[in-house]
Amino acid sequence: MTKACPMKPYDIHRYLQGKKELSRVYLVYGEETFLIDETVAQLKARFLDPKITSLNLNAFSGKDADIKRVASSIGAAPMMGDHRLVIVGHIDQAKKSAREKLIPYITSPPKTVYQIYTASKINGREKFYAAVKKNGMTVECKPxxxxxxxxxxxxxxxxxxxxxxxxxxxxxxxxxxxxxxxxxxxxxxxxxxxxxxxxxxxxxxxxxxxKWRVNSVFDLQKMLGNRQAGEAMVLMRKIIERGEPPVKIVSVLMYFYLGLIKVHTLLKHQTSRSDIAKKARINPYFIGETMTRAKRFRREELEHNLSLLYQVDLALKTSSVPVDALMERLAYQLCAKIGER
The missing domain is CATH 1.10.8.60 (Helicase, Ruva Protein; domain 3)
Structure with missing residues (x-):
């Protein structure tokens, strides 16, 4: 069972439900620990009978694991079931020499044992990880x-x-x-x-x-949608002073303008109000005000605002421009018509 490219966490359910033979070896790695834990839980549920899990499960931490015990567990026969499961968490924290001792169990895995290894970071050129990629299944869990x-x-x-x-x-x-x-x-x-x-x-x-952060940013969206430049600039400054991360504000505003673009497009097709709410994935309670705001902008203005937000997002992450001045100017530009910017 070889898969050259790593799977994504959301592919696991479909993979496990398939009728094809499942791999015996898995490497679940990445920086998003929630997705790693969720993926391991899905694999565990698929491989072991919950009634006898304790009899056929061995879990180790790579940092402290005795590799001889890990190898012994992989070689052991299942008890009162068809399979055993051996999980080695944080295998990247084990010594390289210790990892390499497990390679024979990866290249020739026992048919009655499933192996799961987790890691934060991996070196794909290292022998252990290369062996897993060639002989097993990898799942990458990015944030x-x-x-x-x-x-x-x-x-x-x-x-x-x-x-x-x-x-x-x-x-x-x-x-x-x-x-x-x-x-x-x-x-x-x-x-x-x-x-x-x-x-x-x-x-x-x-x-x-x-409530505070939620209401403040939604008030900001309302001002931007109504082209209230002065009020939007003042509120933007207050939100920044309160400690709201600028990158997060930009992210929320991107989502806001993407919604306006969807509604603007649907309005051109004379779709009913309820259909617009459904297709744009907007609560019907708010669709009226969203439609009104979308009508205040030309399509090119909405697209320009979205492009502007991407530019500011990049500037926040790569430049030394004063944040408060950058964000206040952003509020003004989002309200202004293209010829006034």
Whole structure:
């Protein structure tokens, strides 16, 4: 079972449900620990009978593991089941010489044993990792980009049988950030708080997570959508002074303008209000004001604003321009018509 390119975490479920023979060796690596842990949990659930897991599971930490014990576990026969599972976490923290002692078990893995190794960083040219890539399956768990987080949030609520409206997604992302473990913790709280309610709203998020940052940035969006340049510049400065990360503000505004572009496009096709809300993935409660804002801009202005946000995002990450001045000017430019910029 060889896969030259690493799989992504979201491919695992489909892979495990397939009828083809599964690999015996897995390397799950990357900087996003939540996705690593989630992937390992899926593999574990697929490979072991939960009733006898304790009999056929051995877990080690690469930093402290006795490689002889790891090798012995890989070579052991399963008890009261068809397979055993050996997990070695943080294999990158083991000595290189220790990793190389496991190569024979990777190139010729026992048919009754599954092996899972996790790591933060790997050197693909090293013999151990090269052996896994050639003979096993690799899963790369990169941190999500900011524009990928809203979809991830939505998918987590789908897993627990609930929906979350678009404004609530933005609020949650803005308030908590992009760390998946932090978001998962707040999602669990929201699930408990909303109990049997099937839709999580912005009011729920404001109550559970907090109001100030959420309301301030949504007020900023309202001012930008209404082309209130002076008010937007003042509020932008206040938000920055309160310590809100500028990159996060830019990310939320990108999401805002992408939504306006979608609505602007749908309006041209004379789609009904309810259809626009559904296709643009916007809460029907807010679709009226979103349509009004979209009509205030020409398509090229919205696209220009999105391009401007990408430029500012790059400047924030690569230049030494004073942040407060850069962000205030951004607020003005987003409100101005193209000829006035």
């Amino acid at each position: 999500l980009y900011d524009n990928q987080v809203p979809r991830w949030i939505e998918s987590q609520f789908q897993k627990i049988g609930k929906k979350i409206d678009s404004r609530a997604i933005q609020q949650l992302h803005l308030s908590v950030g992009s760390q998946l473990y932090d978001l998962a913790n707040e999602i669990e709280k929201l699930d408990i708080y909303t109990q049997d309610k099937k839709v999580v709203t912005s009011d729920h998020v404001a109550f559970v997570v907090g």
